[in-house]
Amino acid sequence: MSSMFLTKYEERVLDGEFGPALQLSMRILTKIGDALGASRLIRISSAHVSGISYKNIGDAGLQFLKHLRNLGARVSVLTTSNPSSFGPEISKIVKLPEDFIAKQMEVLRILEEMGILATYSCTPYYCGNVPNFSEHIAWAESSAVVFANSVLGARTNREGGPSSIAAAIVGKTPLYGLHIWENRLPTVLIKITCDLPDDPLFYSALGYLVGSLVKKGVPLFSGIKGCSSEALRCLAAGIATSGNIDMFHIEGATPEAIMHSNDDRFRLNIEEKISIDHEELKDIIEGNISESPDIVFLGCPHLSAREIISLPRIMPEIFEQKSAEVWICTSKCQKSILPAGFFQRLCSMYKNVKVFTDMCLVVFPVEFLECKSIATNSFKAYYYLRNTSEKEIGIFRPYRHKSYYNNHTRL
Ligand code: F3S
Numbered sequence: 137m138s139s140m141f142l143t144k145y146e147e148r149v150l151d152g153e154f155g156p157a158l159q160l161s162m163r164i165l166t167k168i169g170d171a172l173g174a175s176r177l178i179r180i181s182s183a184h185v186s187g188i189s190y191k192n193i194g195d196a197g198l199q200f201l202k203h204l205r206n207l208g209a210r211v212s213v214l215t216t217s218n219p220s221s222f223g224p225e226i227s228k229i230v231k232l233p234e235d236f237i238a239k240q241m242e243v244l245r246i247l248e249e250m251g252i253l254a255t256y257s258c259t260p261y262y263c264g265n266v267p268n269f270s271e272h273i274a275w276a277e278s279s280a281v282v283f284a285n286s287v288l289g290a291r292t293n294r295e296g297g298p299s300s301i302a303a304a305i306v307g308k309t310p311l312y313g314l315h316i317w318e319n320r321l322p323t324v325l326i327k328i329t330c331d332l333p334d335d336p337l338f339y340s341a342l343g344y345l346v347g348s349l350v351k352k353g354v355p356l357f358s359g360i361k362g363c364s365s366e367a368l369r370c371l372a373a374g375i376a377t378s379g380n381i382d383m384f385h386i387e388g389a390t391p392e393a394i395m396h397s398n399d400d401r402f403r404l405n406i407e408e409k410i411s412i413d414h415e416e417l418k419d420i421i422e423g424n425i426s427e428s429p430d431i432v433f434l435g436c437p438h439l440s441a442r443e444i445i446s447l448p449r450i451m452p453e454i455f456e457q458k459s460a461e462v463w464i465c466t467s468k469c470q471k472s473i474l475p476a477g478f479f480q481r482l483c484s485m486y487k488n489v490k491v492f493t494d495m496c497l498v499v500f501p502v503e504f505l506e507c508k509s510i511a512t513n514s515f516k517a518y519y520y521l522r523n524t525s526e527k528e529i530g531i532f533r534p535y536r537h538k539s540y541y542n543n544h545t546r547l
Pocket of ligand 1: 219373436498520
């Protein structure tokens with residue numbers, strides 16, 4: 137029984153009439169819906185599943201997935217997958233325990249058997265999973281959730297691994313939280329009083345700072361004068377790392393802020409105003425700089441193809457320095473649309489560059505790396521690597537602040 141309104145069909149699913157996999161998934165959704173006060177279930181157009189890295193889910197997670205697969209589970213909507221613990225390129229240069237490899241491969245096999253696409257990326261929106269404005273979706277992966285709500289104007293709560301798979305199987309999700317328009321209205325105004333370089337590091341730092349100040353709610357940024365969607369991807373990842381925040385608006389830029397710019401109701405819930413200047417951002421970056429890293433890690437969240445193409449021009453310092461390796465993480469989808477031979481040319485021009493797909497360093501077992509220190513331009517990677525590894529973790533020092541995407545489309 138559920139306290140939500142269920143259609144006749146949903147009741148029959150819950151009773152097991154359409155098989156045990158659908159029944160279990162419906163049970164998960166109704167339990168969540170009951171706990172969070174949802175009135176009913178709504179249809180979703182896509183799902184994105186996290187919790188697929190064996191490093192993170194361990195044997196308990198593997199058993200859960202196996203159980204679902206053995207019950208005959210299949211997803212019923214477009215469903216993409218988050219990064220795995222390792223990918224094809226890193227397997228050639230780092231030796232991992234055979235048992236670990238076997239279990240991770242088993243997780244991936246199970247996902248594919250359930251019909252989940254092998255995108256293995258935290259940027260599903262770069263991999264063909266691009267919901268329309270106001271469409272309901274059920275995505276896990278906090279950075280992608282914030283990006284989908286804020287930049288695409290789609291509607292999702294921050295799902296976990298099990299709830300996103302259950303939603304993908306049933307094709308529905310409980311109606312609560314950010315699926316409801318009123319809950320998407322801004323609650324705090326963030327005034328940016330300086331010009332922000334169009335550099336993912338600054339947007340990552342801004343997100344991390346705002347997340348730690350606001351903690352929960354829906355921030356509305358003012359004073360951001362135009363930035364790339366890649367910078368917003370980094371803002372989304374930063375804000376979800378330090379705060380329980382699943383959505384933001386930017387005046388004049390994000391779709392719902394534009395749509396409601398003349399609607400007084402849009403600002404009715406704003407109870408707090410916070411100003412952020414250049415010094416605060418500089419402090420958070422400068423205070424965490426790594427001066428001599430062994431590895432510079434770029435690609436948290438996964439880089440887009442146009443970002444990768446721009447890197448040698450906008451960050452020549454990292455490619456020219458000889459002391460550190462540069463590890464770039466992206467999706468195989470974005471890698472595949474780069475010009476033929478691009479990576480071979482990049483890697484033969486800069487011997488210290490390595491490109492990895494299907495994974496990221498945060499969900500990779502970094503204890504198997506021989507390096508001592510890692511620097512990153514992502515506050516999300518910085519936060520999680522510091523909390524889960526013994527390595528020295530820092531922020532990569534930005535040398536120049538050139539505009540990232542001159543002559544490219546801006547949001
Ligand atoms: Fe993606 Fe890994 Fe960062 S999953 S958002 S690159 S921690």
